[in-house]
Amino acid sequence: MSSTLALWLGQTINGLVLGNIYALLAAGLALVFGVAGLVNFAHGSVYMAGSYAGWVAVSILGWPLWAALPAAAAVGALLGLCLERFAVRPFQKSAHVASLLATIGAGMIIDNLAEAIFSPNPKSFPPILPTWRLSLGLVSIGGLDLVILGVSILCAISLFALLKYTRAGRALRASSQDSEAARQMGVRVNRMNAAAFALASALGALAGVLIGLYYNLLLPTIGFQAGLKGFTACVLGGLGNIPAAMAGGLLLGLGESYGVAIFGASARNLVAYALLLAALFLRPNGVFGGKARSQREALTGSFIPQGKAVRIHPAFGCALVLVAIVLPLAVKSDYLTQVLAGAWISALFALSLTLVGGTGGIMSLGQAGLMAIGAYASGLLAVKAGWSFLPSFLASGFFAAAIGSLLAFPALRLKGHYISIATLGIGEIVNQLILNWESLTQGAMGLSGIPAPRLFGVDFSQIGSFYYLSLAVLVIGALAITAVQASPLGRTARAIREDESAARSLGVDARRYKALIFGIGAFFAGLAGSLTAYLYTYISYETFGSSLSILGLTMAILGGLGNVWGAILGAVILSGLPEILRFAAEYRSLVYGLILLLVLRFRPQGLLGSE
Amino acid sequence: MRKHGLKAALAVILSLGLLVSLGAQKSEPVFIGVSGPLTGGNAQYGLAWKKGFDLALDEINAAGGIKGRQLQYIFTDTQNDPKQTVATAQKYIADKRIVLATGDFSSTSSKAASAIYQRAGLVQFGFNNSAPDFTNGGDFIWSNSPSQSNEAPAHAAYVRDLGLKKVAVFSLNTDWGKVTGDLTVAALKKYGVEVVLREAYLPDEKDFKPIITKAKSEGVDGIILVSYVNDASLLVQQIRGQGITVPIVSNGSQATADFPKLAGAAAEGVYVAGDFTADDPRPEVVQFVKKWQAKYPGQDIDYFAVHAYDSLKLAATIIAKAAESDPSISRKAVRDAFVQVRDVPSVIYGKIAAFNPQTRRVDEFLGARIVIKDGKEVAWTGK
Numbered sequence: 001m002s003s004t005l006a007l008w009l010g011q012t013i014n015g016l017v018l019g020n021i022y023a024l025l026a027a028g029l030a031l032v033f034g035v036a037g038l039v040n041f042a043h044g045s046v047y048m049a050g051s052y053a054g055w056v057a058v059s060i061l062g063w064p065l066w067a068a069l070p071a072a073a074a075v076g077a078l079l080g081l082c083l084e085r086f087a088v089r090p091f092q093k094s095a096h097v098a099s100l101l102a103t104i105g106a107g108m109i110i111d112n113l114a115e116a117i118f119s120p121n122p123k124s125f126p127p128i129l130p131t132w133r134l135s136l137g138l139v140s141i142g143g144l145d146l147v148i149l150g151v152s153i154l155c156a157i158s159l160f161a162l163l164k165y166t167r168a169g170r171a172l173r174a175s176s177q178d179s180e181a182a183r184q185m186g187v188r189v190n191r192m193n194a195a196a197f198a199l200a201s202a203l204g205a206l207a208g209v210l211i212g213l214y215y216n217l218l219l220p221t222i223g224f225q226a227g228l229k230g231f232t233a234c235v236l237g238g239l240g241n242i243p244a245a246m247a248g249g250l251l252l253g254l255g256e257s258y259g260v261a262i263f264g265a266s267a268r269n270l271v272a273y274a275l276l277l278a279a280l281f282l283r284p285n286g287v288f289g290g291k292a293r294s295q296r297e298a299l300t301g302s303f304i305p306q307g308k309a310v311r312i313h314p315a316f317g318c319a320l321v322l323v324a325i326v327l328p329l330a331v332k333s334d335y336l337t338q339v340l341a342g343a344w345i346s347a348l349f350a351l352s353l354t355l356v357g358g359t360g361g362i363m364s365l366g367q368a369g370l371m372a373i374g375a376y377a378s379g380l381l382a383v384k385a386g387w388s389f390l391p392s393f394l395a396s397g398f399f400a401a402a403i404g405s406l407l408a409f410p411a412l413r414l415k416g417h418y419i420s421i422a423t424l425g426i427g428e429i430v431n432q433l434i435l436n437w438e439s440l441t442q443g444a445m446g447l448s449g450i451p452a453p454r455l456f457g458v459d460f461s462q463i464g465s466f467y468y469l470s471l472a473v474l475v476i477g478a479l480a481i482t483a484v485q486a487s488p489l490g491r492t493a494r495a496i497r498e499d500e501s502a503a504r505s506l507g508v509d510a511r512r513y514k515a516l517i518f519g520i521g522a523f524f525a526g527l528a529g530s531l532t533a534y535l536y537t538y539i540s541y542e543t544f545g546s547s548l549s550i551l552g553l554t555m556a557i558l559g560g561l562g563n564v565w566g567a568i569l570g571a572v573i574l575s576g577l578p579e580i581l582r583f584a585a586e587y588r589s590l591v592y593g594l595i596l597l598l599v600l601r602f603r604p605q606g607l608l609g610s611e
Numbered sequence: 612m613r614k615h616g617l618k619a620a621l622a623v624i625l626s627l628g629l630l631v632s633l634g635a636q637k638s639e640p641v642f643i644g645v646s647g648p649l650t651g652g653n654a655q656y657g658l659a660w661k662k663g664f665d666l667a668l669d670e671i672n673a674a675g676g677i678k679g680r681q682l683q684y685i686f687t688d689t690q691n692d693p694k695q696t697v698a699t700a701q702k703y704i705a706d707k708r709i710v711l712a713t714g715d716f717s718s719t720s721s722k723a724a725s726a727i728y729q730r731a732g733l734v735q736f737g738f739n740n741s742a743p744d745f746t747n748g749g750d751f752i753w754s755n756s757p758s759q760s761n762e763a764p765a766h767a768a769y770v771r772d773l774g775l776k777k778v779a780v781f782s783l784n785t786d787w788g789k790v791t792g793d794l795t796v797a798a799l800k801k802y803g804v805e806v807v808l809r810e811a812y813l814p815d816e817k818d819f820k821p822i823i824t825k826a827k828s829e830g831v832d833g834i835i836l837v838s839y840v841n842d843a844s845l846l847v848q849q850i851r852g853q854g855i856t857v858p859i860v861s862n863g864s865q866a867t868a869d870f871p872k873l874a875g876a877a878a879e880g881v882y883v884a885g886d887f888t889a890d891d892p893r894p895e896v897v898q899f900v901k902k903w904q905a906k907y908p909g910q911d912i913d914y915f916a917v918h919a920y921d922s923l924k925l926a927a928t929i930i931a932k933a934a935e936s937d938p939s940i941s942r943k944a945v946r947d948a949f950v951q952v953r954d955v956p957s958v959i960y961g962k963i964a965a966f967n968p969q970t971r972r973v974d975e976f977l978g979a980r981i982v983i984k985d986g987k988e989v990a991w992t993g994k
Contacts, residue, residue: 260821265812
């Protein structure tokens, strides 16, 4: 066998082995989606929790493996029931995006609890597995590879049979197709959903133990990525169809392995998320998926109840701005000034999200990627091309708007949670591009030495003066966004958000309006990124990750989607929180997740009401 | 008469109070501000530092501290996040009790705060910062860390002396990994070792099989790792799992007890180009091991704890020197003491003659060639 063929064969086997693992992750996600029509973003966290449950059983309690596996599955099932009860059922009447966000919040809580209980130091299993291996040319596979394969196949067959041939399975499918009709036929829909979650989570936890044993490095931080990869597999293969989703897992594994073989190890996630976006844009039903199910997806905007927003009288608003201006002079603390300067930038970011999410009805889960584009645009222009502050700052907004809109345009015709997933993918891809495009961005080195802003002869290197720069930008941005919301563009966007079909029937080109609102939001996100770059003088591909996107969205939701003052309030609260809660720094993301869940559940219109 | 008595009493009370407060000031502790990860992905290193610091403090304060004043450190958890190191720097600058601040875990997070320390005139002692350009931040930025420009060539020399001719280099794709990886590859080429494959992998990578298969198809006789413990333990397990038996030579981050624990049997026989072994016969190492075992019986010694111990003792020596010329221990006096300090004993280096005034680093470098045997780090005997 020629060496290139041997290499190709070896990488194919590697890809299938990895794909096996993705298939197992995808199965649980596809089950929940198929039955409840929901994206469960806590699935990755349940998978992680399962791996620790197995570890506790084997390493601490000393149980044999055949007892640890069902124990972990039981823990998973329990978590699944909790998830359904607290993060899904309360949102049954609202749009599915509310549930998606709630599962993100629940995932953050589970992740943080695991880190607090088990510490961030990695754990490994004692050597309990047989070590025989089978050599296949350049690669070898071991016993655990075959076990995982066996479990996957068993899983695919039994779930398929369960759903198609059993009475319970028919009930599950009925409640997913039309829950009202199913109820009338005597199907206990809530019970069905709970059962689906329990089953899917048990499967996820089982996958966690097996894959935890496989890599033998347990960390509390793997949940989100695992969930995202699992979801990518589902989208690639076909979301509502379990065997298709598992096949998607194999495809993803192959794609990643070939990608690494050709482009190098750091290209892995770039390839994975490029596949995600390609699937979403070109074949939303997946490579193996069947015809489209009828979209009874409620529109995103309507998860916010109608109600009166709290009106901030313009005079009161001016008074608040005055307080902000006077504050650093009255309270001489560089530390406080630093925190607040950061809060103003976060507020600008939250404003961009509240515009896109509230007025535009698009829950953007990757908005931090737009910040990253703006930050790098500014940073590179300042450091490499010697541009002064104002032109590079403004350029950042335009770059973010242009590139962001370009990337997001194909996604704008998607509905509901598909568009949110697409924005998540875009956020990830931007960061992977920044990491891999070394000649432009310096890759993992990051960009350092960003010079202090100079404007109208004033040097803003000191935090005292930077504070006023960011405050000024925030005030101007808030005024601009308020103006956009009040304009015909804003009114049309809200009409589209409320009822796209009705708006279309009035002759409105929905996609173009959504693109405009998204572009304007991206512009301000880019400006926020630029300010961040100038404030910290150093940025990298890790500075603007998905957790920042979710935090920004939480700020906007906390304040009230579409509410300008709300976004600012949300940003100040959530920026100040880590400093106030310094003693509980380990529990930071738990608090964020809890806030997100509680706001969605008990006050979805936010503190100041949505507009 | 009564009035006079009252005034006299007041005068006595006031002067007593003044004396007491002066005395209190005299016995108030001297503070070092530490910036580092206590939570998050790098927490294990911050916790290792604390062990080293506490051991050093026991000795320093038992010997009278800094001219009679106790030495203490304030540890702010930054999670090695550049955004938090910056906020912490602001905090430390504003706290007038702090005479010296330390750098954070990674050079990048530390560099983000350097400008603030430099501008405010508070020394940033980046004891863990090995990036060659770390001290470029200004004359208040100092480090006693072994520099990558010494460690990488030592790693490459180890590879050469093991007789490896054709290797694959796997490095972590972070700022540290890139700089160290580039320096290591350059040194390998200089020593006549052929690098047929260079792969930079993502920090949270789990699946290394594709690059391992590539290395196997190239027919390498050794695999060189520039990694941290988590990825290194995954790599060695997967390399051995794929049936590859060629030598693995890693950088010094694996000189920690966690590595053989996590990697299990796969760590056996892995070579580590480290900075320190606990079984080094040098008298300062032997003494240190005794002190460690007294305070932390049964706990493994790792480089990060030892270096933290060394660094705190060095800092105490420098602060004491500053106190000699300036009893109020101004921050500027501390900086000047960095320039003037001479001949400080060190567990890692043996002795530090002085800081290099141009680079603000130490030029000494010993290095230690380690191999993992029976789950423990031992000095390499030469075959």
